[in-house]
Amino acid sequence: MSVRARPEIAVMERDCALPRKSGELVFHDDWERRAFAIAVTLCEQGRYDWEQFRQHLIAEIAASASAGGDPAAPDPHAPGYYEHWLAALEKVLAESGILPAANS
Amino acid sequence: MSEHHHHHDAPPSPYLEKRRSGVETAELEARVKKMESLLVDRGLVTTAALDRMVEIYEHDLGPLNGARVVARAWSDPAYKARLLDDATAAIAELGMSGLQGEHMVVVENTPQVHNVVVCTLCSCYPWPVLGLPPSWYKDAPYRSRVVIDPRSVLAEFGTELGPEVEVRVWDSSAEIRYLVLPERPPGSEGLDEEALAALVTRDAMIGVTRLPALGATP
Numbered sequence: 001m002s003v004r005a006r007p008e009i010a011v012m013e014r015d016c017a018l019p020r021k022s023g024e025l026v027f028h029d030d031w032e033r034r035a036f037a038i039a040v041t042l043c044e045q046g047r048y049d050w051e052q053f054r055q056h057l058i059a060e061i062a063a064s065a066s067a068g069g070d071p072a073a074p075d076p077h078a079p080g081y082y083e084h085w086l087a088a089l090e091k092v093l094a095e096s097g098i099l100p101a102a103n104s
Numbered sequence: 105m106s107e108h109h110h111h112h113d114a115p116p117s118p119y120l121e122k123r124r125s126g127v128e129t130a131e132l133e134a135r136v137k138k139m140e141s142l143l144v145d146r147g148l149v150t151t152a153a154l155d156r157m158v159e160i161y162e163h164d165l166g167p168l169n170g171a172r173v174v175a176r177a178w179s180d181p182a183y184k185a186r187l188l189d190d191a192t193a194a195i196a197e198l199g200m201s202g203l204q205g206e207h208m209v210v211v212e213n214t215p216q217v218h219n220v221v222v223c224t225l226c227s228c229y230p231w232p233v234l235g236l237p238p239s240w241y242k243d244a245p246y247r248s249r250v251v252i253d254p255r256s257v258l259a260e261f262g263t264e265l266g267p268e269v270e271v272r273v274w275d276s277s278a279e280i281r282y283l284v285l286p287e288r289p290p291g292s293e294g295l296d297e298e299a300l301a302a303l304v305t306r307d308a309m310i311g312v313t314r315l316p317a318l319g320a321t322p
Contacts, residue, residue, distance in 0.1 A: 005161050010168040013199040020232075025162050028122060029129055031136040037154035038140060040161065045148070080122040086136065099142055 008050045009040060015061045016054060019081050032082040039089045048096045056088035170233035170283060171304035172198060173210075175297045178288045188212060191283065195233060208233070211274060212285045213311070218269050219284045220258065220311035222250045223276040230281035234306055241310065251275070261312040274311075284311035291318030 012018060019026045027033040043050050061084050094101040124132075143149045173195055177184040187194040191208040208230060211219040223229065227242040240246050250257045254271045258264075265271060274282040286308040292300060307313040 005168055009161075017199065028124075029133070031129075031133045033158050034136045034140055034154065036161070037157045038136075038143065038149065041149055041154055041157045042143075044157070047148075076123040080124075083132070086132065090139070093139070098146075098148065099139065 006040075006044070006050065008054075009043075012054060015065075016057050027082075032085075035082060035086045035089055039085065039092075042093075042098065047098060048092055052095070053088060053092045056091045057084060060084035060087045167234055167304075167306040167309070168301065170230070170306070170309045171301040172297070173233060173283070174285055174304045174309065175300035177210075177285055178292075178300055179297050184285075187285070207280050208283060209274075209280055210283045210285050211272065211311075213287045213314070215287070216268070216270060217272060218258075218263075218265055218311065218314075219272045219274060219282075220250060220254055221274045221276060221282040221284060222247055224248070224251060225275075225277065228276035228278055228281060230276075230283050233283055234309060238306065238310075258312060261307065263313050284309050286311075286315050289315040289317050 039053055093099040177187050187210050191210040195208055213219055224247050227237055229237040251273055254273050276282055308315050
């Protein structure tokens with residue numbers, strides 16, 4: 001199996017760029033890794049376009065920034081990248097009819 | 105592609121400072137677990153397939169960064185000039201994160217000069233652009249032999265260089281990380297940057313291989 005990382009995922013820029021340290025992906029907790037894998041795997045299966053997910057991710061990040069987050073001095077206790085990722089994933093799964101809308 | 109160009113240094117990701125309480129983490133764990141088990145129940149994913157996907161991305165993302173840099177340099181002569189002049193700044197221009205504290209130097213392959221990168225002391229490597237180093241890069245035989253006899257080592261990678269080609273070996277250090285700009289493969293004229301980036305391999309950016317002409321069977 002010679003699946004390669006999709007360029008459109010690897011090269012997401014600015015606010016929605018994947019968190020990395022020295023070029024490598026960083027996950028703080030295992031759930032982040034799982035949420036990453038679910039989003040990418042279902043996209044690989046063609047269940048939605050990456051752009052559809054990315055637009056949700058951008059919207060989640062923007063909503064959090066307009067709620068008072070200061071990008072220059074981020075609050076380490078505010079929801080971070082993968083919280084936004086997870087919220088975007090829940091929306092795209094609901095929108096694509098893959099899972100019912102999360103009610104948590 | 106990118107909305108603004110005012111960053112010339114990759115900003116440190118706020119994510120790296122992220123802290124969560126145990127309660128928050130437990131809630132998030134539960135939310136993702138529920139999602140995963142619903143998807144597994146519906147036969148859409150398997151846990152093993154998810155693990156495999158993470159592995160692919162953890163290994164693959166770095167090299168793609170370097171490939172983008174190379175593709176841009178091939179497509180845009182002004183970018184190439186900036187890259188050869190100040191690679192650290194030119195790479196940061198593309199919005200890549202994780203470049204803090206590493207000085208990058210890009211060396212260009214030409215029909216007359218072939219460059220190859222090593223770290224004789226340890227395993228210094230341009231992580232931000234190439235991701236995980238291949239295991240042979242850290243092996244003592246590669247590290248010592250490529251300096252003494254680069255042509256034989258390159259030949260073992262299938263890279264046969266004529267006597268007219270000068271071989272330059274670049275020894276990386278904690279301060280300077282080298283990246284090889286491979287020659288643009290013949291037959292790639294007219295390809296856009298994304299298609300070009302897909303041609304670039306990690307080994308070519310270390311300099312142990314050259315990129316084959318398009319349409320050629322390797």
